Each structure stands twice: as structure tokens, then as C-alpha cells.
Amino acid sequence: MLIEEVAKLSGVSRSTVSRVINNDPNVKESTRARIKEVIRKVNYRPNSVARGLASGRTRIIGLVLPTAQSSLFTDPYYPRLIQGITAVCNARDYSVMLWLTNPEQEQNKIHQLVSDSLLDGMVIASYLIDDPILEALTKAGLPFLLIGRHPTRTDLSYLDADNFQGAREAVVHLLRLGRCRVATITGPNNMIAGIDRREGYEHAFHERGMSPDPALIVEGDFSESGGYTSMMRLIPQNPDAVFVASDTMAVGALRALRESGKRIPEDVAVVGFDDIPSAAHMDPPLTTVRQSIQGMGQLAAETLIQIVNEGTAPPHRLVLPTELVIRSSSGLCMDLIGQ
Amino acid sequence: MLIEEVAKLSGVSRSTVSRVINNDPNVKESTRARIKEVIRKVNYRPNSVARGLASGRTRIIGLVLPTAQSSLFTDPYYPRLIQGITAVCNARDYSVMLWLTNPEQEQNKIHQLVSDSLLDGMVIASYLIDDPILEALTKAGLPFLLIGRHPTRTDLSYLDADNFQGAREAVVHLLRLGRCRVATITGPNNMIAGIDRREGYEHAFHERGMSPDPALIVEGDFSESGGYTSMMRLIPQNPDAVFVASDTMAVGALRALRESGKRIPEDVAVVGFDDIPSAAHMDPPLTTVRQSIQGMGQLAAETLIQIVNEGTAPPHRLVLPTELVIRSSSGLCMDLIGQ
DNA sequence: TAAAAAATTGGGACCGCTCCCAATATTAGA
DNA sequence: TCTAATATTGGGAGCGGTCCCAATTTTTTA
Known part of the structure; x- marks a missing residue:
């Protein structure tokens, strides 16, 4: 089912259907209702790849975790983080792409991701990020958020526990x-x-x-x-x-x-x-x-999505409290x- | 950097560059070498969204895990599975998209994913998959693989430990x-x-x-x-x-x-x-x-990628041995x- | 009631690739 | 050496949406 067919069934042009899909307010209410009904009836879903190409935004965020970390998955840390992030992304209709990289691949992989324009943003929980990569990320204009503050650079957005x-x-x-x-x-x-x-x-x-x-x-x-x-x-x-x-x-x-x-x-x-x-x-x-690692994941996703949608604000530096x-x-x- | 620019720099058409990118054998070796050199020099990477739209294949596979499972992340089971799957996907240049769903969302989410054509295939590790979803998956022709055999249906591909x-x-x-x-x-x-x-x-x-x-x-x-x-x-x-x-x-x-x-x-x-x-x-x-849960993840990814690339064979039923x-x-x- | 302003809608031009088929260059066969 | 076969290459037509701008309708204003 294509948008063009939905348009035909609704007696409008594909532009108007597109507006309805994207919640554009400039559509007469009666028209909107009619189109929505058709969409529901034929169970139409826009092709996200095509949307991604046309709009330049994929609603996908990347999550990069270090796999070298021996505790990667015996410790509940990363699993919890993942859980927090995916929960928010699910709710906001974003998808999460996961990369577990070891240090050798990491640099190359991130470069690849950056120049691939598949992602709207990324959460990087790796701790061995060297400056060239940060440079590439910044230059590519791809919004990103570090989990764990950067030791030296203060111009980056990050999230960390206290x-x-x-x-x-x-x-x-x-x-x-x-x-x-x-x-x-x-x-x-x-x-x-x-x-x-x-x-x-x-x-x-x-x-x-x-x-x-x-x-x-x-x-x-x-x-x-x-x-x-x-x-x-x-x-x-x-x-x-x-x-x-x-x-x-x-x-x-x-x-x-x-x-x-x-x-x-x-x-x-x-x-x-x-x-x-x-x-x-x-x-x-x-x-x-x-x-609250899960809370950190949630906040990370929320913050990143916000950055993605509202443009890059001054760097976000969020530190979550701990409790004895x-x-x-x-x-x-x-x-x-x-x- | 677009494919057209690479073509210009190499003195060929974008078609030939595309052939080189996709390893099409019908390119003169000298031409291929020249183009590869240009690609390397300008650090060109094809836009994967555009490729996905044009080719109908995204090189993304979905991984659906149940979040209801209380042991989801205290037990190393799923983390290990993820690790195995991502390792293989990384090596094969596939990306992994992750969904943690609770039972209520699950049905809806899978439906959405199926009709979205964002995925080339999926690994479903959820145990509460009801028949309508399996029907939808089958009908959509989206290759999928279950982790853990299905209690009754024998026409599905799965992977399980013995x-x-x-x-x-x-x-x-x-x-x-x-x-x-x-x-x-x-x-x-x-x-x-x-x-x-x-x-x-x-x-x-x-x-x-x-x-x-x-x-x-x-x-x-x-x-x-x-x-x-x-x-x-x-x-x-x-x-x-x-x-x-x-x-x-x-x-x-x-x-x-x-x-x-x-x-x-x-x-x-x-x-x-x-x-x-x-x-x-x-x-x-x-x-x-x-x-070996990680081994299971690896085999799952390998099998699914094979299915994706070589068309749906008769159902794969793989049972991995255990050891006391x-x-x-x-x-x-x-x-x-x-x- | 006509003109101006505002609200809706339509349609062409992409987004950046792949893919098919026709065109051209090269090699082999007679 | 010329033609047929084969190897390379080029270019148009999408893939399925979004987005801008112009066209059309509807509502206001005078």
C-alpha cells in the first residue's frame, strides 16, 4: 500500500495524505478525518526508508557500547541502560540501533555510522573515545550524547551519575x-x-x-x-x-x-x-x-531526542544523584x- | 559526497561506481581500481537509506526481546544472545535494531515492523508469539527466526538449545x-x-x-x-x-x-x-x-542472513547441544x- | 458584493541510490 | 581484416515519500 493509493481512495492528493501522516495542522478537519479513516481501514504505514530519504530524518538513534569491557554483560549496567533507552524510544516512535564494538573496530565503525546518514543521533557509552572521533562527530553535525562525562572536553553533552x-x-x-x-x-x-x-x-x-x-x-x-x-x-x-x-x-x-x-x-x-x-x-x-541506571538511559534518550528535534542547544551536562x-x-x- | 561526484572524479558514470560499490564483476579491473582509489581518497560512503530505498534491502535485522521477563537483564541470557548476534552482524556489515517489548505492545509493534519494510529480517526471542503475528510475518514474506522452538508449529525456522x-x-x-x-x-x-x-x-x-x-x-x-x-x-x-x-x-x-x-x-x-x-x-x-548462548546468537544471525540472501529455504530447525x-x-x- | 486575506490543496522536483536496457568498446572467430 | 560475440559503460526510470510554491477555495473585511 502506497501513499498514492491512499490519496486516491481518499479523493485527495498524496501531499494532503502526507500532511495528515506528519500531523501538519494545515488540513481541514473533515479531510483529515476522512484520510485517517482510510489509513486505518487499509492499514497503511508509510515506508520509513522512503521517509528517511526524503526528509533526511530516520527516527533511528544509535547506541554504541564497548564490548571489550569484560563486565559488559555479567554486570547489569549496560542491560539496564539499554532498557531505559529503548523504553523511551519505543514510546516516542524512535528505533534503536545497537553496536557493540571493541576498541579496534570502534573508531572505524563510528566513522562509518557518522557518514552514513542512517542515524538521527547517537548515544555513546564507550569510555575510550578519542578526539578524532569526537571531531568527526562534531563536524558531521550528528547529535550525540556521552554516557559518562568526558575527562577533559567540556563542550560536549553528557549524562552521568554523581x-x-x-x-x-x-x-x-x-x-x-x-x-x-x-x-x-x-x-x-x-x-x-x-x-x-x-x-x-x-x-x-x-x-x-x-x-x-x-x-x-x-x-x-x-x-x-x-x-x-x-x-x-x-x-x-x-x-x-x-x-x-x-x-x-x-x-x-x-x-x-x-x-x-x-x-x-x-x-x-x-x-x-x-x-x-x-x-x-x-x-x-x-x-x-x-x-538509577535505567533512569539514566531514559533521560539519555529523552535528551537526545530533544536535541535531534530542536537543534543543538548549548551542551547538556546532566548529573544524576546517587543514594546511599x-x-x-x-x-x-x-x-x-x-x- | 555523492556517488555522482565520485563518478565525475573517476571519469565514469554513476552506474559504474555503483557496480564497484556493489562488487559487480562486470567492471574492467583497471576501472575498478581507479574508482576504488577515488572512493578511498575522498572517503566516500554510500548513503544507506538511499540504497535501502532503491534496492529494497536495508541490511538491517531486527531483534525482538520480551521485556516482561523479570529476569530479562539480571540473567545474562539475553545480553549474551545480543552479543552473539551483533558480533556476526558487525562482521557481515549488517546493523541490528533492538526492540524490547512487553506483551501488550508486542503484537502491535511487530505488525508495525513488518509493514514498514525497514528490516531485512528479524530474530524473535519472545516466547509469547501468537498465531496472528506469525501469520502476518509469514504473509509479509519477511524472513524471521525464532529463538526457542515453537510449541506447535513445525513450519517455522528456529534455533534452540537441546x-x-x-x-x-x-x-x-x-x-x-x-x-x-x-x-x-x-x-x-x-x-x-x-x-x-x-x-x-x-x-x-x-x-x-x-x-x-x-x-x-x-x-x-x-x-x-x-x-x-x-x-x-x-x-x-x-x-x-x-x-x-x-x-x-x-x-x-x-x-x-x-x-x-x-x-x-x-x-x-x-x-x-x-x-x-x-x-x-x-x-x-x-x-x-x-x-552456549552466545554461540546460539551467532548461529541465529548467520542463519538469518543466509535466509535473507538466499531466499527462504525449507524451515531451518537448529538444535544446539548442551554439556553437563x-x-x-x-x-x-x-x-x-x-x- | 467584490476584493483581500487566510486556509486548503495539488503537483513538480527532489532525496541518493540501484537496476535494466541500450550503446559502445574490445576481443575472438573465420 | 571484417563480423559476431562478449565485455564494459552510460543513462533513464524508478524506489516511496517530503517539501516548497503555486493554484484553488473559503472566509473576512470594506
Whole structure:
């Protein structure tokens, strides 16, 4: 079924049908109703490829995720992000195209996408974006949004959780509970989220005029086994608490602590980051910093769609709040005592 | 940069450039080389929307996943599937479009996609596909592939793991170890994977002239908390082993067993299904049935692309083998004794 | 009631490719 | 060396919409 046929059946020209399809107000109400009825009756749907070619807008947004990330799909992070983004896109009648790229392909792939004019915009959740690519993106005029702030460039739109504050609060919580050898397993040092959380950790010390012992800082990789390995390296330093930069790593850290005969939280208090669904069921239930990844995905999609439709405004920099969720892995908490 | 400009720079017509782009053999080698050089130099990339409109093929395949599934993204199943599919599509220069739909939207959405001619084919991993949709898909002539066999229709192409054999072997293993009250936590009864695994469980009994006690069969929902709840319901029946239809549920089941003071495997042996990455790190390490979900995704993409390019052959029915991975949650195993 | 303004509608010109068929160049056969 | 066959190439006609501008209708205004 073509627009021309719908036009014939409605007794109008294809232009008028096109107007109805695109919600152009310049159509007489009675005409619009008649056409809509025909469209409904014959179940007409405009060919989106043709629309895309003619209008220059495809209503497709691209989502680029790094596949190198070992935690890519064992950690619910990306799945949640995807869920948030697709939910909004579905509702707004946008389609989502997905690319999982490893670093070698990534540059080439993004270039390709940019010059392909298949996309109206893209969400880039990769953390290893080098400047040439950003340059290409900017020059191509393709709207894009980073998930996770860019370490240096401030002229780009991004969305991020408040990693610094979240980490800071977690560590303040541990210090307040009287822990004095608070260690941390950080994220990768080349990921901004890892860096920001470590800085939040450090800041919590500085606020009290203290400095963390460098021996208590170990880099992790956001994976479960990475958490285990890092914790094993940390144990000889006798920490009495550890802030782990992701819940998935915390799972590994808990395992390492158990195997070493440490009691949690008596010997070592543990705080994670993310509040993944299983955090509440861990042994013991994990105190953690909650971030709404799905919410971030939703906001990302909404923001990008807005940019696409309203032209590029000044860069959007959106930072979502986090929330410390206190469970038993960090020690006695008032709620429990009350019961 | 348009094809016409490339043609001008190469001193040929756009037709010849088009031939080179599409690897048409009817081009003189010297001409082809010259054009390729120009393309490289000016970094020309054909507009895929225009190609799609002109050729009727977009090189985009759709992937439809059910979002209702509570385990959607806590279980690594779908992420892995996505990873497998995108890997192959990337390599073959296809793009993947993703839809996460809930049952209410699903029907409407698929209809929309079908009549939109944006897709060359689709992979449908949803389990609640009703006949009208399948009819629409078939009638539209859009190639599609189901992940998970259809319960009744045998004329459709699908890809599935050998759920029946995998479950059967798991239960045979438990029975051979001398367990006599082998329970099971099944998948949802409306998912074919859940049904096939339960039938494998039952068959293992029948092979030995036995029948499972119906009280030892409890339906689960493939989620961690579902596994916990189901196990709690099972414990009063005094099982000495349990076959859990997914590792994620097994996590919950282990938790329930621990809380009830049961030793694993001494009191209750446990076998899962999937072999998720954390299975080897559980306490105790989980015996489970391994299936390569990523491999399934890859094969799905390859098969669909083949169907798209070579026309619809007789329906493809591909069943991938599973493998029993014996760890300690199911009891003593020879490997361990040997050490 | 006629002219002016505003609201609708129609139709040609693309969007940037592919594809078919006719035209031209090249090679082989006699 | 000339003709037939074969290999290359060119160009028109779409693919199915959108969009602009001119034409037509309807509504206002004087």
C-alpha cells in the first residue's frame, strides 16, 4: 500500500495524505478525518526508508557500547541502560540501533555510522573515545550524547551519575562508623567513573583532615573475579573496611574475605556501588550506593531526542544523584537496632 | 559526497561506481581500481537509506526481546544472545535494531515492523508469539527466526538449545549418584524451554522405570528470588537433590538451602542450567548444564542472513547441544577424588 | 458584493541510490 | 581484416515519500 493509493481512495492528493501522516495542522478537519479513516481501514504505514530519504530524518538513534569491557554483560549496567533507552524510544516512535564494538573496530565503525546518514543521533557509552572521533562527530553535525562525562572536553553533552558524591558519602559513612583503615577497590583508571569514585573516596578523608593510605587503594576492573583478586591483594594490609567501586566487584570481594576467614562486617565492613538487584540478597546484604541506571538511559534518550528535534542547544551536562542504601555489610545500622 | 561526484572524479558514470560499490564483476579491473582509489581518497560512503530505498534491502535485522521477563537483564541470557548476534552482524556489515517489548505492545509493534519494510529480517526471542503475528510475518514474506522452538508449529525456522537432553543428563547424573528424591524447580510453564527441561527431568526417571513424585516439581520463573521461593516450598518435601532449570534460580535455591541449614551437596545435591560465569564461583561451585548462548546468537544471525540472501529455504530447525559441567554442588565427583 | 486575506490543496522536483536496457568498446572467430 | 560475440559503460526510470510554491477555495473585511 502506497501513499498514492491512499490519496486516491481518499479523493485527495498524496501531499494532503502526507500532511495528515506528519500531523501538519494545515488540513481541514473533515479531510483529515476522512484520510485517517482510510489509513486505518487499509492499514497503511508509510515506508520509513522512503521517509528517511526524503526528509533526511530516520527516527533511528544509535547506541554504541564497548564490548571489550569484560563486565559488559555479567554486570547489569549496560542491560539496564539499554532498557531505559529503548523504553523511551519505543514510546516516542524512535528505533534503536545497537553496536557493540571493541576498541579496534570502534573508531572505524563510528566513522562509518557518522557518514552514513542512517542515524538521527547517537548515544555513546564507550569510555575510550578519542578526539578524532569526537571531531568527526562534531563536524558531521550528528547529535550525540556521552554516557559518562568526558575527562577533559567540556563542550560536549553528557549524562552521568554523581560518582564523586556517591563515593564520598559511602566513605564518610564508613569513617563515621569508626573505621580507620578504609580501603578501596577502584574502577579501571581509564574510566571516568572509576576515577571520579576514587576521588570521592579520597575527598572523604580530606574533609576530616586525613589522607588515605596509598597501600589501601587497589585498582579493579569492574568484574567479579577482579573484585576477588583485588581484595586478596588488599587483605594483607589489614583494612577494617573497604569501599568497592561496583557491586559486581563487591561479590568477588566478599568471596575473598570469606575465604580469608574475615567476618563481615565485624572484621571488615563493605560498601559497594550500583545497588544491583542481588545486593539485597548477598551474605550479608550489601550496603551500597544506588544509581538509577535505567533512569539514566531514559533521560539519555529523552535528551537526545530533544536535541535531534530542536537543534543543538548549548551542551547538556546532566548529573544524576546517587543514594546511599545502608544494609548490614557496613556494620550495625540504626534501623536494625531499632527492630 | 555523492556517488555522482565520485563518478565525475573517476571519469565514469554513476552506474559504474555503483557496480564497484556493489562488487559487480562486470567492471574492467583497471576501472575498478581507479574508482576504488577515488572512493578511498575522498572517503566516500554510500548513503544507506538511499540504497535501502532503491534496492529494497536495508541490511538491517531486527531483534525482538520480551521485556516482561523479570529476569530479562539480571540473567545474562539475553545480553549474551545480543552479543552473539551483533558480533556476526558487525562482521557481515549488517546493523541490528533492538526492540524490547512487553506483551501488550508486542503484537502491535511487530505488525508495525513488518509493514514498514525497514528490516531485512528479524530474530524473535519472545516466547509469547501468537498465531496472528506469525501469520502476518509469514504473509509479509519477511524472513524471521525464532529463538526457542515453537510449541506447535513445525513450519517455522528456529534455533534452540537441546533443553530436553541437557535436563535429562543432569537428572541422570543425580540419579546415578544415588539420589532418590530428586526435585526440580522448572522454568515458567508457558516457556518452551521450561517445558522441555521439565520433560527431560521426567524422562530421566522413566528411563529407569521410575516416576518423579509430583510434589517434587515446582514451577519457577527463571529469577533469583523465584528460585529462592520455589526452593523454600520444596524443602518440606525432603528432597535429597534438586535440578534447577537455570543457574540464576539456582543462586536463590542455594540461598534457601543455606538458610534452612541444609548442607550442599551432603544433604541436597544441586544442579543448575546455563553455566553462567558465576557458576564456578558459587558456594559450592555449581554443577550445571552448559549451553552456549552466545554461540546460539551467532548461529541465529548467520542463519538469518543466509535466509535473507538466499531466499527462504525449507524451515531451518537448529538444535544446539548442551554439556553437563560437573562441579561440587552435585556431590563427590571423580575428578575431585583423583586430586 | 467584490476584493483581500487566510486556509486548503495539488503537483513538480527532489532525496541518493540501484537496476535494466541500450550503446559502445574490445576481443575472438573465420 | 571484417563480423559476431562478449565485455564494459552510460543513462533513464524508478524506489516511496517530503517539501516548497503555486493554484484553488473559503472566509473576512470594506
